[in-house]
Amino acid sequence: MARYDSLLDASGGTPLVGLPRLAPAVPAGAPPVRLWAKLEDRNPTGSIKDRAALFMVRAAEEAGRLRPGATIFEPTSGNTGIALAMVAKLRGYRLVCVLPENVSTERVQLLRMYGAEIIFSPAAGGSNQAVATAKQIAAEHPDWVLLYQYGNEANAKAHYLTTGPELLQDLPTITHFVAGLGTTGTLMGTGRYLREKVAGVQVVAAEPRYGELVYGLRNIDEGYVPELYDASVLTRRFSVGTRDAVLRTRQLVEVEGLFAGLSTGAILHAALAVAHEAVREGRRADVAFVVADAGWKYLSTGAYDGTLAEAEEALEGQLWA
Amino acid sequence: MAIEVRIPTILRSHTGGAKIVEGTGDTLGDLFADLDSRHDGLKGRLVTDTGALHRFVNVYINDEDVRFLGALEAKLNDGDSVTILPAVAGGAPDFAAVAARGLRAGSPAAR
Incomplete structure (x- = not known):
């Protein structure tokens, strides 16, 4: 133990x-x-994504992109959102997730329980609507920090250094x-x-x-x-x-x-x-x-x-x- | 015995709406040429002008990605099953990937 x-x-x-x-x-x-x-x-929130979430937040802190009280903004409905919500809570950040409105209720409940705020994107518009919603939100909140797990080197680095x-x-x-x-x-x-x-x-x-x-x-x-x-x-x-x-x-x-x-x-x-x-x-x-x-x-x-x-x-x- | 080829919805305009077509060939490139002789324009959607597999097309022989089997040179055997799919994050048109990519392309938050 x-x-x-x-x-x-x-x-x-x-x-x-x-x-x-x-x-x-x-x-x-x-x-x-x-x-x-x-x-x-x-892992703490029950998935492999805890490793990436922790490393992405730490890398953003070290780069000076995340300062105390900052807001993290990530379009995710899955395990990454749940992991980020936990890390954000313990490191003192606010997390806003953009979700398609047809995502399962368990996902929404879990994210809210961990303290994430949720903005829904209309499901009907499909991918284009998702992009439009995310862009609009980002334009309205230029100080919010996007970690972008699909292109964030700290995501892969977490596994290079730990897994x-x-x-x-x-x-x-x-x-x-x-x-x-x-x-x-x-x-x-x-x-x-x-x-x-x-x-x-x-x-x-x-x-x-x-x-x-x-x-x-x-x-x-x-x-x-x-x-x-x-x-x-x-x-x-x-x-x-x-x-x-x-x-x-x-x-x-x-x-x-x-x-x-x-x-x-x-x-x-x-x-x-x-x-x-x-x-x-x-x-x-x-x-x-x-x-x-x-x-x-x-x-x-x-x-x-x-x-x-x-x-x-x-x-x-x-x-x- | 021929090779069974599964066609994604977006390419069925070339196959008269058929989900599954059959073809022959010793390699994937041969198979595409054979298919093109009956399904006009199909090859052009899969292979670039320079003769490479289109970047956003994934092709699988018996569930294995052909890019790791020699791409268009990948060997085929009678009874093999070939599946063609659009390339998307994690195998799916992932909402998060699409939204985040859109953000990254044009927003101040995506520094």
């Missing part, structure tokens, strides 16, 4: 646990293939690191660190593939790649559909007793793919993957009830990662 001066100091240092029941069986005499879960739900070293210390024999691809901060930071230290390490991305409703009529010419993304850090990238993500999320709790969110199911799906490949090729493997958060926030989505087909239907149109 450990003791910390404050909740902020308790960020990171998460356990790495073996999953011997889920790891693929290897033939007698073949090299071992092992599976390890990095439990990021053990990467923790993994190497706990698993010096690591062969594969598997994580989710969103802002890309986790993969860029941890991936760069491990590549510097471990010859031949594989850095594997798992990105969610939603139902058709989510992509809609999105124009290919208006695509978006986060500024932090550097493809040369990755060795492979998997797209994981809703059904596979749900299947693996359920397997994780059924077989190993580990209750995780749906993005973790997608990550596990990619981790198992590389683990099975290692078995087929007779290679030793220590595959470490990220448990990004626990399942609590997703209970109302229907992902944990009924058949796989029913869960897939319930999740159609939802951003589950």
Whole structure:
């Protein structure tokens, strides 16, 4: 057990646990293939985003962008908003989040509970409306500070300086690191660190593939790649559909007793793919993957009830990662 | 046996509205050429004038991103499944990414 001066100091240092029941069986005499879960739900607000939130706020403080009493402004409906709200509270800042008005009530309740203020953007206008609302707010409040997690180097640096070293210390024999691809901060930071230290390490991305409703009529010419993304850090990238993500999320709790969110199911799906490949090729493997958060926030989505087909239907149109 | 190709909504004007089409080819580039012979203009939406995969298009062979498999040179086998998707943050048209990018592009708060 450990003791910390404050909740902020308790960020990171998460356990790495073996999953011997889920790891693929290897033939007698073949090299071992092992599976390890990095439990990021053990962070102060329950997700891996606490690391990035803390580092982004500290970097802004050091750069003189954030002064006592300042207002942080970030368009986010997810774990980053919740993490920032906690950090802002303890460091003495105000946090304003812009959310689409069709976000789940749990998200709104959690953000408010942690002390964030919320401005809603009309859902009907889609992405263009979101940009317009955010721009208008920024123009009205030029002193508010945008941390911009998709392009903020401190996001990736958090993982370069904490997640990467923790993994190497706990698993010096690591062969594969598997994580989710969103802002890309986790993969860029941890991936760069491990590549510097471990010859031949594989850095594997798992990105969610939603139902058709989510992509809609999105124009290919208006695509978006986060500024932090550097493809040369990755060795492979998997797209994981809703059904596979749900299947693996359920397997994780059924077989190993580990209750995780749906993005973790997608990550596990990619981790198992590389683990099975290692078995087929007779290679030793220590595959470490990220448990990004626990399942609590997703209970109302229907992902944990009924058949796989029913869960897939319930999740159609939802951003589950 | 052919290769099954999943077409995103935005490109179905080239496939007569079809969600899934079939094609053949030893590489992804060959497959796109084959598809273009029946679905006019499709290749031009996926590949740039200089012969590279369009920056904001993601293509997956059996769920794996082709940019890590040789891009247009990626090898195909009968029975493979190819999925084409618009590139978006974290696989989704993420509200936060879109809003933050808009902010960054033109606001004083986004220094």
